[in-house]
Amino acid sequence: MCDLIATSITGKYKTIDDLPGPSLATTAYWLFVKGYADKSHLMQVEHKRLYGPIWRSRFGPFDVVNVATAELIAQVSRQEGRYPVRTELPHWKEYRDMRGQAYGIHVDTGPEWHRIRSALNPKMLILKEVATYTPIIHEVVSDLLQRVELLRLRSSDQVTVSDLASELYKFGFEGISSILFETRLGCLQEEIPRDTLRFIAAVNDMLALSETVLFFPRWTHHIFPFWKRFVQAWDDLYDVARILIDRKVKQIHDQVERGEEVEGMYLTYLLASNKLSLGEVYISLTELLLGGVDTTQFHLCHYAVSHDESNFPEPARFVPDRWLRDNPSRSQHHPYSSIPFGVGVRACVGKRVAELEMYFALSRLMQHYEVRTEKGAPSIQPKTRTLLIPSKPIDLKFIPRV
Numbered sequence: 001m002c003d004l005i006a007t008s009i010t011g012k013y014k015t016i017d018d019l020p021g022p023s024l025a026t027t028a029y030w031l032f033v034k035g036y037a038d039k040s041h042l043m044q045v046e047h048k049r050l051y052g053p054i055w056r057s058r059f060g061p062f063d064v065v066n067v068a069t070a071e072l073i074a075q076v077s078r079q080e081g082r083y084p085v086r087t088e089l090p091h092w093k094e095y096r097d098m099r100g101q102a103y104g105i106h107v108d109t110g111p112e113w114h115r116i117r118s119a120l121n122p123k124m125l126i127l128k129e130v131a132t133y134t135p136i137i138h139e140v141v142s143d144l145l146q147r148v149e150l151l152r153l154r155s156s157d158q159v160t161v162s163d164l165a166s167e168l169y170k171f172g173f174e175g176i177s178s179i180l181f182e183t184r185l186g187c188l189q190e191e192i193p194r195d196t197l198r199f200i201a202a203v204n205d206m207l208a209l210s211e212t213v214l215f216f217p218r219w220t221h222h223i224f225p226f227w228k229r230f231v232q233a234w235d236d237l238y239d240v241a242r243i244l245i246d247r248k249v250k251q252i253h254d255q256v257e258r259g260e261e262v263e264g265m266y267l268t269y270l271l272a273s274n275k276l277s278l279g280e281v282y283i284s285l286t287e288l289l290l291g292g293v294d295t296t297q298f299h300l301c302h303y304a305v306s307h308d309e310s311n312f313p314e315p316a317r318f319v320p321d322r323w324l325r326d327n328p329s330r331s332q333h334h335p336y337s338s339i340p341f342g343v344g345v346r347a348c349v350g351k352r353v354a355e356l357e358m359y360f361a362l363s364r365l366m367q368h369y370e371v372r373t374e375k376g377a378p379s380i381q382p383k384t385r386t387l388l389i390p391s392k393p394i395d396l397k398f399i400p401r402v
């Protein structure tokens with residue numbers, strides 16, 4: 001695949017060894033001395049400038065080909081077969097092996113990945129199925145609205161909600177858990193239950209430590225504290241997920257015993273479909289909760305591409321009109337210049353649910369409030385924490401519409 005890409009650029013075959021790019025030591029220098037460890041998206045942009053649209057980089061055990069134009073991303077994506085080849089997650093695999101757990105959708109590859117993905121897909125991706133989650137998502141959105149109202153009224157100017165991103169994060173967590181585990185976790189309550197706090201902290205720790213753990217070789221596991229904390233985070237995650245699932249299994253069992261009809265959402269469907277073992281259900285729901293963690297032998301540099309002036313003029317400016325259909329100001333971008341959920345058989349399995357949550361939350365918030373920034377508020381840059389998150393709290397004014 002690498003050969004084909006190189007051919008399209010230069011007209012002759014090249015191997016990975018012919019590609020330009022930083023050595024492992026140079027990458028370490030960029031990350032830990034130049035301070036790009038939590039800004040790896042900006043490193044993409046800088047490396048594209050230095051090495052061109054295709055370069056090689058080494059990160060921990062990975063030897064990666066980075067591609068940073070929409071055309072190259074399209075070319076790589078179109079060559080994926082039935083079982084897309086993905087970079088291993090050796091640290092996740094090591095943890096699963098250590099605990100004797102099933103591998104799951106992120107770690108499994110080939111036909112095994114396909115078997116699990118086929119079991120997870122229908123109730124996540126078929127529109128008619130996803131539409132059945134509408135009532136529960138609306139219930140969670142109502143809780144979000146109440147929370148925003150409470151926080152703004154409690155603020156000194158009676159309109160500001162501080163650190164909105166953390167409220168939205170809790171909303172996302174509550175929304176997806178209510179579908180997956182068919183249980184309300186209470187993330188948007190004033191007093192968040194202890195187990196839920198443990199769950200949220202474990203997700204944060206796991207995502208925050210995932211890149212660090214990867215960078216240091218196995219033999220350092222006993223020297224630095226990262227591996228121990230990474231294992232603890234996974235243990236907590238798995239433990240809470242197992243408790244929630246076991247509770248549901250018991251409920252279903254009791255209902256069947258009483259001759260009652262069993263109804264439910266995602267977990268009930270997975271258990272009833274009998275396509276996965278119970279161990280695979282534990283892992284699958286934990287992984288779905290984590291959402292997609294971006295992995296490819298080819299590193300598709302979405303950030304660099306979606307900030308490319310030639311696709312999106314003034315890429316850093318908030319111009320929602322560029323997305324409106326049938327609008328003269330709609331941007332004329334390459335279809336692969338913005339693919340937030342990926343494409344093809346391995347694209348995001350949670351895409352439909354994520355869209356449902358975002359559309360409902362946004363539309364209902366906008367119906368109730370006009371949202372403004374504080375005058376003179378500084379712009380807030382993203383930072384990398386496996387995924388991109390805001391580097392500082394975002395405080396916004398929610399002014400009720402009359």
Ligand code: HEM
Nearest residue numbers: 105287288291292293340341342343346347348349350354
């Ligand atoms: C705005 C929210 C989200 C975005 C932008 C997003 C984005 C992505 C991306 C880019 C991928 C990788 C696709 C690829 O490599 O081609 C992915 C995979 C994945 N996502 Fe999401 N995602 C979101 C929400 C979710 C949610 C809510 C769930 C859970 C229901 C989820 C579950 C997954 C899983 C399990 C994978 C791995 C699929 C596989 O490897 O077969 N994501 N996501």
